[in-house]
Amino acid sequence: MKRVVTTGELTQLAMRPAGLLDAYLAHAEADIARFELLTAGVNRDCPACGGSGAPAFERLGFSYKRCTTCGSLYVSPLPDPRRLAQYHADGAAERFRREQVLPSTAEVRARHAVGPRAHWVLAAAAARLGTGLTFAQFGEESPSLLELLSTSVSVVQWPDDTASPDVRIDCALAFDVLERSADFAQALHCCRLALDVRGLLFVTTVSGEGFEIRMLGSRTAALVPPVHLQLLSRAGWQAALAREGFALVEYSTPGELDVQAVAEICRRDPGVVLPPILDELVRHDDEQVGRVFQELLQQACLSSHVQLVAEAS
Protein backbone atom coordinates (compact mmCIF):
# COMPACT_ATOMS: atom_id res chain seq x y z
CA MET A 1 0.00 0.00 0.00
CA LYS A 2 1.19 3.47 -0.87
CA ARG A 3 2.69 5.50 2.00
CA VAL A 4 3.93 9.08 1.85
CA VAL A 5 6.83 10.39 3.93
CA THR A 6 7.80 14.07 3.95
CA THR A 7 10.80 15.95 5.21
CA GLY A 8 9.74 19.55 5.65
CA GLU A 9 10.74 22.56 7.66
CA LEU A 10 7.37 23.18 9.24
CA THR A 11 7.60 24.50 12.76
CA GLN A 12 5.15 24.16 15.60
CA LEU A 13 5.25 27.93 16.17
CA ALA A 14 4.38 28.75 12.55
CA MET A 15 1.44 26.35 12.28
CA ARG A 16 0.14 26.72 15.83
CA PRO A 17 1.10 30.17 17.19
CA ALA A 18 1.07 29.75 20.99
CA GLY A 19 -0.80 32.98 21.87
CA LEU A 20 -3.48 32.37 19.26
CA LEU A 21 -3.93 28.74 20.28
CA ASP A 22 -4.33 29.68 23.96
CA ALA A 23 -6.92 32.36 23.07
CA TYR A 24 -8.78 29.88 20.82
CA LEU A 25 -8.91 27.32 23.65
CA ALA A 26 -10.20 29.96 26.08
CA HIS A 27 -13.02 30.78 23.62
CA ALA A 28 -13.74 27.04 23.21
CA GLU A 29 -14.06 26.59 26.99
CA ALA A 30 -16.44 29.55 27.23
CA ASP A 31 -18.55 28.21 24.32
CA ILE A 32 -18.68 24.72 25.85
CA ALA A 33 -20.27 26.28 28.95
CA ARG A 34 -22.47 28.70 26.96
CA PHE A 35 -23.98 25.99 24.77
CA GLU A 36 -24.07 23.45 27.64
CA LEU A 37 -22.23 20.79 25.66
CA LEU A 38 -21.38 18.82 28.79
CA THR A 39 -25.01 18.05 29.66
CA ALA A 40 -27.51 15.76 27.92
CA GLY A 41 -24.79 13.82 26.10
CA VAL A 42 -25.39 10.26 24.93
CA ASN A 43 -23.06 7.35 25.63
CA ARG A 44 -21.91 5.56 22.51
CA ASP A 45 -19.75 2.69 21.29
CA CYS A 46 -16.79 3.10 18.94
CA PRO A 47 -18.00 5.00 15.85
CA ALA A 48 -15.43 3.18 13.71
CA CYS A 49 -16.01 -0.49 14.50
CA GLY A 50 -18.86 -0.63 17.04
CA GLY A 51 -16.60 -2.03 19.76
CA SER A 52 -16.73 -0.95 23.38
CA GLY A 53 -14.32 1.56 24.84
CA ALA A 54 -12.34 2.04 28.04
CA PRO A 55 -11.83 5.49 29.61
CA ALA A 56 -8.68 7.11 28.20
CA PHE A 57 -8.60 10.69 29.54
CA GLU A 58 -10.64 13.85 29.98
CA ARG A 59 -10.11 17.17 28.22
CA LEU A 60 -12.08 20.39 28.75
CA GLY A 61 -14.64 18.31 30.66
CA PHE A 62 -15.22 15.77 27.86
CA SER A 63 -14.47 12.07 28.31
CA TYR A 64 -12.43 10.33 25.64
CA LYS A 65 -12.61 6.55 25.37
CA ARG A 66 -10.27 4.22 23.56
CA CYS A 67 -11.87 1.34 21.66
CA THR A 68 -10.69 -1.97 23.05
CA THR A 69 -11.11 -3.59 19.60
CA CYS A 70 -9.63 -1.12 17.06
CA GLY A 71 -7.79 1.43 19.24
CA SER A 72 -9.73 4.47 17.98
CA LEU A 73 -10.21 7.39 20.35
CA TYR A 74 -13.65 9.00 20.65
CA VAL A 75 -15.71 11.35 22.80
CA SER A 76 -18.41 9.60 24.84
CA PRO A 77 -20.91 10.78 25.98
CA LEU A 78 -21.42 12.49 22.62
CA PRO A 79 -22.81 16.04 23.02
CA ASP A 80 -26.31 16.77 21.75
CA PRO A 81 -26.04 17.31 17.94
CA ARG A 82 -28.21 20.49 18.00
CA ARG A 83 -26.00 22.07 20.64
CA LEU A 84 -22.91 21.05 18.70
CA ALA A 85 -24.35 22.69 15.58
CA GLN A 86 -24.89 25.89 17.60
CA TYR A 87 -21.30 25.72 18.85
CA HIS A 88 -20.04 25.63 15.27
CA ALA A 89 -22.49 28.19 13.86
CA ASP A 90 -22.71 30.78 16.64
CA GLY A 91 -19.71 30.18 18.94
CA ALA A 92 -16.90 32.65 19.58
CA ALA A 93 -14.24 29.91 19.23
CA GLU A 94 -15.12 29.00 15.65
CA ARG A 95 -15.48 32.68 14.74
CA PHE A 96 -12.04 33.32 16.27
CA ARG A 97 -10.63 30.40 14.26
CA ARG A 98 -12.10 31.75 11.00
CA GLU A 99 -11.24 35.41 11.61
CA GLN A 100 -7.95 35.23 13.51
CA VAL A 101 -6.27 31.81 13.39
CA LEU A 102 -6.81 30.97 9.70
CA PRO A 103 -5.71 34.38 8.31
CA SER A 104 -2.60 34.51 10.46
CA THR A 105 -1.52 31.01 9.42
CA ALA A 106 -2.72 31.29 5.79
CA GLU A 107 0.73 31.61 4.28
CA VAL A 108 2.22 28.63 6.11
CA ARG A 109 -0.87 26.51 5.39
CA ALA A 110 -0.71 27.40 1.70
CA ARG A 111 2.88 26.14 1.59
CA HIS A 112 2.55 23.12 3.87
CA ALA A 113 -1.09 22.03 3.53
CA VAL A 114 -3.06 23.46 0.58
CA GLY A 115 -0.36 23.12 -2.07
CA PRO A 116 0.78 19.59 -1.08
CA ARG A 117 -2.85 18.44 -0.77
CA ALA A 118 -3.73 19.67 -4.25
CA HIS A 119 -0.65 17.95 -5.65
CA TRP A 120 -1.46 14.75 -3.73
CA VAL A 121 -5.09 14.41 -4.87
CA LEU A 122 -4.41 15.36 -8.49
CA ALA A 123 -1.54 12.89 -8.82
CA ALA A 124 -3.38 10.02 -7.09
CA ALA A 125 -6.61 10.63 -9.02
CA ALA A 126 -4.84 10.84 -12.40
CA ALA A 127 -2.87 7.65 -11.68
CA ARG A 128 -6.01 5.66 -10.84
CA LEU A 129 -8.76 7.27 -12.89
CA GLY A 130 -7.14 9.14 -15.78
CA THR A 131 -8.44 12.49 -17.03
CA GLY A 132 -11.73 14.40 -17.25
CA LEU A 133 -12.52 14.00 -13.56
CA THR A 134 -15.08 15.71 -11.33
CA PHE A 135 -14.20 16.67 -7.74
CA ALA A 136 -16.29 17.95 -4.83
CA GLN A 137 -15.42 18.87 -1.26
CA PHE A 138 -17.46 17.51 1.66
CA GLY A 139 -18.03 19.93 4.56
CA GLU A 140 -16.63 23.43 4.77
CA GLU A 141 -15.10 24.29 1.39
CA SER A 142 -11.54 25.56 1.11
CA PRO A 143 -11.66 28.22 -1.64
CA SER A 144 -7.87 28.30 -2.06
CA LEU A 145 -7.70 24.51 -2.49
CA LEU A 146 -10.62 24.37 -4.93
CA GLU A 147 -9.13 27.22 -6.96
CA LEU A 148 -5.88 25.29 -7.29
CA LEU A 149 -7.71 22.11 -8.30
CA SER A 150 -10.00 23.83 -10.81
CA THR A 151 -7.09 24.54 -13.12
CA SER A 152 -6.76 20.76 -13.74
CA VAL A 153 -10.15 19.16 -13.02
CA SER A 154 -13.83 20.01 -12.87
CA VAL A 155 -14.87 21.12 -9.37
CA VAL A 156 -18.57 21.03 -8.45
CA GLN A 157 -20.54 21.80 -5.31
CA TRP A 158 -21.28 18.94 -2.96
CA PRO A 159 -24.63 17.42 -4.07
CA ASP A 160 -27.55 18.66 -1.94
CA ASP A 161 -29.27 15.31 -2.11
CA THR A 162 -26.62 12.63 -1.87
CA ALA A 163 -29.28 9.88 -1.81
CA SER A 164 -30.05 10.52 -5.49
CA PRO A 165 -27.45 12.90 -6.89
CA ASP A 166 -27.82 14.15 -10.48
CA VAL A 167 -24.20 13.37 -11.25
CA ARG A 168 -21.95 11.15 -9.21
CA ILE A 169 -18.47 12.50 -8.64
CA ASP A 170 -15.12 10.83 -9.23
CA CYS A 171 -13.28 12.23 -6.21
CA ALA A 172 -14.66 13.31 -2.84
CA LEU A 173 -12.45 15.41 -0.59
CA ALA A 174 -13.16 15.13 3.15
CA PHE A 175 -10.43 17.28 4.66
CA ASP A 176 -10.41 17.83 8.44
CA VAL A 177 -14.13 17.20 8.65
CA LEU A 178 -14.98 13.58 9.48
CA GLU A 179 -13.46 13.85 12.97
CA ARG A 180 -15.97 16.60 13.83
CA SER A 181 -19.14 14.94 12.54
CA ALA A 182 -21.74 14.22 15.22
CA ASP A 183 -22.85 11.25 13.11
CA PHE A 184 -19.64 9.79 11.72
CA ALA A 185 -21.28 6.74 10.09
CA GLN A 186 -23.81 8.92 8.26
CA ALA A 187 -21.10 11.34 7.07
CA LEU A 188 -19.08 8.46 5.62
CA HIS A 189 -22.25 7.05 4.04
CA CYS A 190 -22.89 10.44 2.35
CA CYS A 191 -19.39 10.33 0.89
CA ARG A 192 -20.01 6.84 -0.50
CA LEU A 193 -23.37 7.79 -2.04
CA ALA A 194 -21.87 10.82 -3.80
CA LEU A 195 -19.17 8.72 -5.47
CA ASP A 196 -19.23 6.72 -8.64
CA VAL A 197 -18.05 3.09 -8.55
CA ARG A 198 -14.23 3.15 -8.40
CA GLY A 199 -14.47 6.76 -7.22
CA LEU A 200 -11.94 7.92 -4.67
CA LEU A 201 -12.42 9.34 -1.20
CA PHE A 202 -9.54 11.50 0.06
CA VAL A 203 -9.45 12.07 3.81
CA THR A 204 -7.20 14.14 6.04
CA THR A 205 -7.73 13.92 9.79
CA VAL A 206 -6.05 13.44 13.15
CA SER A 207 -4.83 9.99 14.16
CA GLY A 208 -6.05 8.40 17.36
CA GLU A 209 -2.83 6.42 17.61
CA GLY A 210 -0.34 9.14 16.68
CA PHE A 211 2.74 9.84 18.79
CA GLU A 212 1.59 13.25 20.04
CA ILE A 213 -1.72 12.06 21.45
CA ARG A 214 -0.26 8.79 22.75
CA MET A 215 2.38 10.70 24.70
CA LEU A 216 0.34 13.71 25.82
CA GLY A 217 -3.29 12.50 26.10
CA SER A 218 -5.31 15.26 27.78
CA ARG A 219 -2.39 17.69 27.45
CA THR A 220 -2.44 17.57 23.62
CA ALA A 221 -2.60 21.30 22.88
CA ALA A 222 -4.31 21.00 19.50
CA LEU A 223 -7.06 18.66 20.78
CA VAL A 224 -10.42 20.48 21.05
CA PRO A 225 -13.22 18.03 21.98
CA PRO A 226 -16.19 19.73 20.26
CA VAL A 227 -14.13 19.58 17.05
CA HIS A 228 -12.32 16.27 17.59
CA LEU A 229 -15.17 13.87 18.35
CA GLN A 230 -13.50 10.76 16.87
CA LEU A 231 -9.86 10.14 16.08
CA LEU A 232 -9.66 6.81 14.36
CA SER A 233 -6.81 4.33 14.34
CA ARG A 234 -5.74 2.65 11.14
CA ALA A 235 -7.71 -0.48 12.13
CA GLY A 236 -10.69 1.79 12.85
CA TRP A 237 -10.51 3.30 9.37
CA GLN A 238 -10.31 -0.13 7.79
CA ALA A 239 -13.43 -1.28 9.67
CA ALA A 240 -15.44 1.88 8.95
CA LEU A 241 -14.48 2.01 5.28
CA ALA A 242 -15.18 -1.70 4.73
CA ARG A 243 -18.71 -1.22 6.12
CA GLU A 244 -19.39 1.28 3.31
CA GLY A 245 -17.78 -0.87 0.62
CA PHE A 246 -14.58 1.14 0.43
CA ALA A 247 -11.12 -0.39 0.08
CA LEU A 248 -8.22 1.47 1.68
CA VAL A 249 -5.62 2.10 -1.03
CA GLU A 250 -3.31 4.59 0.72
CA TYR A 251 -2.65 5.30 4.39
CA SER A 252 0.04 7.75 5.37
CA THR A 253 0.81 9.96 8.35
CA PRO A 254 2.98 12.72 6.88
CA GLY A 255 2.69 14.91 10.00
CA GLU A 256 5.69 17.07 10.81
CA LEU A 257 4.89 18.35 14.28
CA ASP A 258 4.66 15.46 16.78
CA VAL A 259 8.21 15.66 18.11
CA GLN A 260 8.18 19.46 18.38
CA ALA A 261 4.75 19.43 20.04
CA VAL A 262 5.73 16.81 22.61
CA ALA A 263 9.05 18.57 23.34
CA GLU A 264 7.22 21.88 23.83
CA ILE A 265 4.74 20.42 26.36
CA CYS A 266 7.60 18.67 28.21
CA ARG A 267 9.32 22.07 28.54
CA ARG A 268 6.15 23.85 29.68
CA ASP A 269 4.74 21.17 31.98
CA PRO A 270 7.04 19.29 34.38
CA GLY A 271 4.11 16.95 35.08
CA VAL A 272 4.68 15.25 31.73
CA VAL A 273 7.15 12.42 32.20
CA LEU A 274 8.16 10.40 29.16
CA PRO A 275 10.10 7.15 29.23
CA PRO A 276 13.73 8.40 29.53
CA ILE A 277 14.85 7.26 26.10
CA LEU A 278 11.89 8.98 24.39
CA ASP A 279 12.53 12.14 26.41
CA GLU A 280 16.14 12.08 25.22
CA LEU A 281 15.06 11.64 21.59
CA VAL A 282 12.44 14.42 21.51
CA ARG A 283 14.59 16.93 23.44
CA HIS A 284 17.98 16.06 21.99
CA ASP A 285 20.49 18.93 21.64
CA ASP A 286 21.08 17.94 18.03
CA GLU A 287 17.98 19.07 16.09
CA GLN A 288 18.73 16.51 13.42
CA VAL A 289 17.82 13.75 15.91
CA GLY A 290 14.32 15.20 16.32
CA ARG A 291 13.89 15.43 12.55
CA VAL A 292 14.97 11.84 12.03
CA PHE A 293 12.69 10.66 14.83
CA GLN A 294 9.75 12.47 13.19
CA GLU A 295 10.59 10.79 9.91
CA LEU A 296 10.61 7.42 11.68
CA LEU A 297 7.11 8.15 13.02
CA GLN A 298 5.97 8.85 9.45
CA GLN A 299 7.55 5.63 8.18
CA ALA A 300 5.75 3.69 10.93
CA CYS A 301 2.44 5.55 10.25
CA LEU A 302 2.50 6.84 13.83
CA SER A 303 2.47 10.58 13.28
CA SER A 304 -0.69 12.47 14.27
CA HIS A 305 -1.70 13.82 10.88
CA VAL A 306 -3.35 11.18 8.65
CA GLN A 307 -4.03 11.25 4.94
CA LEU A 308 -5.77 8.32 3.28
CA VAL A 309 -7.34 7.32 0.00
CA ALA A 310 -10.22 4.83 -0.24
CA GLU A 311 -11.74 3.38 -3.41
CA ALA A 312 -15.49 2.84 -3.70
CA SER A 313 -16.64 -0.56 -4.92
Ligand SMILES: [Zn+2]
Ligand atom coordinates in the same frame (compact mmCIF):
# COMPACT_ATOMS: atom_id res chain seq x y z
ZN1 LIG B 1 -13.31 0.48 17.37
